[in-house]
Amino acid sequence: MSGGPKFEYLWQDSAVPEYKKPTALPAPTYINLLMDWVESQINNESLFPVTTDVAFPKNFTNVSKKILTRLYRVFVHVYVHHFDRLMAIGAEPHVNTCYKHFYYFVNEFNLLNEKEFEPLKEMTRRICVDKPLPKVQHPAAAAARRPEEDL
Numbered sequence: 001m002s003g004g005p006k007f008e009y010l011w012q013d014s015a016v017p018e019y020k021k022p023t024a025l026p027a028p029t030y031i032n033l034l035m036d037w038v039e040s041q042i043n044n045e046s047l048f049p050v051t052t053d054v055a056f057p058k059n060f061t062n063v064s065k066k067i068l069t070r071l072y073r074v075f076v077h078v079y080v081h082h083f084d085r086l087m088a089i090g091a092e093p094h095v096n097t098c099y100k101h102f103y104y105f106v107n108e109f110n111l112l113n114e115k116e117f118e119p120l121k122e123m124t125r126r127i128c129v130d131k132p133l134p135k136v137q138h139p140a141a142a143a144a145r146r147p148e149e150d151l
């Protein structure tokens with residue numbers, strides 16, 4: 001899947017013999033595999049526990065980062081290769097809102113490697129102009145730290 005002249009995304013899935021090695025695929029195939037893979041990840045109850053008595057796995061953050069990284073690449077492909085179509089159907093403001101929501105979220109929690117933003121860097125600089133909110137101490141995080149302070 002292409003992300004513009006400088007970026008080519010290869011599909012890899014160690015659970016599928018065919019895709020053990022990073023493989024070049026047309027975007028529709030890549031995106032179909034990607035969405036199926038994301039679905040299988042988020043429906044995996046050992047990765048995303050559905051009850052409070054089951055702990056999140058140690059690799060939860062890494063799996064989440066991988067999911068978000070792969071989803072971001074779909075934005076890249078759509079913006080780079082299909083922006084004219086988005087304009088034609090009047091979807092641009094909706095996709096931009098969706099992108100901004102995604103961008104601010106992954107940025108706030110450092111969920112994407114900086115290099116992933118490269119293909120859309122200029123566009124992001126233009127449309128994501130809101131200043132980040134001041135970091136607010138989450139009450140749960142503050143409560144979790146309190147016992148250490150009592151030592």
Ligand SMILES: [Zn+2]
Pocket residue numbers: 027028077081082
């Ligand atoms: Zn395409």
